Amino acid sequence: MSGILTAIKLREAGFTDFAIYEKADRPGGTWRENRYPGVACDVPSHLYSYSFAPNPGWSHVYSPGPEIQAYFEDVGRRYGVTESVRFGEEVTRCAFEGGRWQLETRSGTRDEADVVIAATGVLHHPNLPDIDGLADFAGACFHSARWDDAVPLDGRRVGVVGTGSTAVQIVSALVDRVARLSLFQRTAQWIMPQQNPPYSEAEQAEFRRNPALLRHIHDELSRLFAENFSNAVVDAESPQMKLIEEACRANLEGSVRDPVLREKLRPSYRAACKRLVISPDFYEAIQKPEAELVSEPIQRVEAGGVRTRDGRLHELDVLVLATGFRADRFMRPMQVVGREGTRLDELWAERPIAYLSVSVPGFPNFFMLNGPNGPVGNFSLIEVAELQLAYILQLVELLRAGRCREVSATAEATERFDVARTEAAKKTVWTTGCRSWYLDARGIPASWPWTFDRFREEMSRPRLDAYEQVP
Ligand code: NAP
Numbered sequence: 001m002s003g004i005l006t007a008i009k010l011r012e013a014g015f016t017d018f019a020i021y022e023k024a025d026r027p028g029g030t031w032r033e034n035r036y037p038g039v040a041c042d043v044p045s046h047l048y049s050y051s052f053a054p055n056p057g058w059s060h061v062y063s064p065g066p067e068i069q070a071y072f073e074d075v076g077r078r079y080g081v082t083e084s085v086r087f088g089e090e091v092t093r094c095a096f097e098g099g100r101w102q103l104e105t106r107s108g109t110r111d112e113a114d115v116v117i118a119a120t121g122v123l124h125h126p127n128l129p130d131i132d133g134l135a136d137f138a139g140a141c142f143h144s145a146r147w148d149d150a151v152p153l154d155g156r157r158v159g160v161v162g163t164g165s166t167a168v169q170i171v172s173a174l175v176d177r178v179a180r181l182s183l184f185q186r187t188a189q190w191i192m193p194q195q196n197p198p199y200s201e202a203e204q205a206e207f208r209r210n211p212a213l214l215r216h217i218h219d220e221l222s223r224l225f226a227e228n229f230s231n232a233v234v235d236a237e238s239p240q241m242k243l244i245e246e247a248c249r250a251n252l253e254g255s256v257r258d259p260v261l262r263e264k265l266r267p268s269y270r271a272a273c274k275r276l277v278i279s280p281d282f283y284e285a286i287q288k289p290e291a292e293l294v295s296e297p298i299q300r301v302e303a304g305g306v307r308t309r310d311g312r313l314h315e316l317d318v319l320v321l322a323t324g325f326r327a328d329r330f331m332r333p334m335q336v337v338g339r340e341g342t343r344l345d346e347l348w349a350e351r352p353i354a355y356l357s358v359s360v361p362g363f364p365n366f367f368m369l370n371g372p373n374g375p376v377g378n379f380s381l382i383e384v385a386e387l388q389l390a391y392i393l394q395l396v397e398l399l400r401a402g403r404c405r406e407v408s409a410t411a412e413a414t415e416r417f418d419v420a421r422t423e424a425a426k427k428t429v430w431t432t433g434c435r436s437w438y439l440d441a442r443g444i445p446a447s448w449p450w451t452f453d454r455f456r457e458e459m460s461r462p463r464l465d466a467y468e469q470v471p
Pocket of ligand 1: 040041042043123129130131144161162163164165166167169185186187275322323324325378435436437
């Protein structure tokens with residue numbers, strides 16, 4: 001998503017000498033990798049689109065994953081980006097030496113660049129659970145982002161570990177196909193209800209005829225999303241936050257009939273403390289006779305299935321690990337070496353640090369899209385990347401105009417930002433008592449803790465006094 005965006009915007013800005021490296025053989029990032037049954041985006045499709053490439057053909061308000069993958073491939077082709085991507089080239093190292101970035105790929109290719117932009121995504125590296133005996137399982141076992149299409153599911157006994165956005169979508173999609181679906185829940189999740197109506201042919205035709213309408217819908221959705229959601233989660237006591245909590249509570253009370261199951265599904269923390277799960281049909285799915293919510297902790301995996309602490313063996317043919325991602329990895333395992341041999345891995349040993357999520361002190365002319373401490377979660381990461389890229393291109397412009405040869409955030413500005421965002425994070429709903437991928441090793445939310453409007457404002461123009469510019 002952000003690599004295609006970068007290529008389009010670089011070209012628009014008049015840059016022609018650039019290369020895009022992609023380790024896979026197709027574009028699409030998260031939408032290429034997540035092919036599990038039921039995969040969809042819970043950001044409205046007309047918002048989850050590039051602002052400059054609206055799509056009149058979205059089938060639903062929240063469209064399924066394969067449609068989103070097709071959209072990115074289509075935009076890449078239409079804007080002439082795909083043919084300039086170097087597929088199958090995984091960058092393993094980039095080092096700032098002699099005033100330029102030296103790149104190496106796994107296949108041995110070497111390249112040199114003035115500027116490097118890491119458009120490598122956030123939720124990318126599967127988090128494999130440390131469950132005893134996992135390797136002993138005799139059936140098929142895979143992470144949700146490594147779906148094995150060769151494994152039959154129909155009429156089989158399927159176990160799903162995890163209750164995040166991914167697991168919820170898998171359960172809803174599979175329950176009617178399998179003989180038995182066991183959902184292993186370590187922590188219950190609040191579920192925000194959300195209807196997902198299809199767009200009629202007449203509506204799609206109208207979108208095609210009227211591009212201004214599509215732009216208006218995009219901007220309106222963005223505004224509503226910021227007001228009602230993004231700005232709510234950063235102020236745990238806001239009235240909008242109370243509305244979200246109320247909607248989740250009413251969903252649980254109104255949808256789950258069996259009081260025992262209802263209590264098992266009731267989280268012990270506040271809604272949106274973890275990344276809010278949005279689903280039109282999860283409660284319905286988990287109440288079907290084929291489904292079982294297993295809230296007893298997993299003791300170990302055995303050849304025949306999952307044994308829970310109460311001694312019961314849940315016999316399974318397939319075990320899906322919907323256990324999330326290592327959200328602090330970013331472009332790693334790529335080795336990034338900055339000025340004077342500083343290694344990013346060492347600088348980030350405790351936690352990723354960056355100024356405004358785009359620049360790292362000591363790493364000149366190196367920028368990140370959707371890097372550490374940016375807005376994540378229920379935002380449209382496309383909008384985030386567009387704003388960040390527009391900001392980064394203003395810094396790159398300093399280089400092109402010859403105002404300096406090297407530009408990177410100062411250590412002081414980065415430290416100030418880190419202290420301020422850590423302080424602001426205390427007010428967010430993410431710190432109200434839950435475990436989640438938003439929290440770093442110290443339990444501090446690693447995402448943007450202010451409003452989306454403030455993010456937009458910060459991204460509108462770099463404050464140059466926060467940057468070291470080497471002539
Ligand atoms: P996730 O939200 O991190 O959830 C991981 C789940 O696995 C949690 O329920 C976690 O339990 C459980 N888990 C992890 N390790 C475990 C272990 N050792 N034993 C038992 N359970 C374990 O991951 P995700 O569902 O893949 O979602 C990640 C993010 O991707 C989402 O938050 C969202 O931002 C994005 N996403 C979006 C969509 C969408 O747009 N619809 C769909 C999918 C994903 P605990 O809660 O106890 O830690």
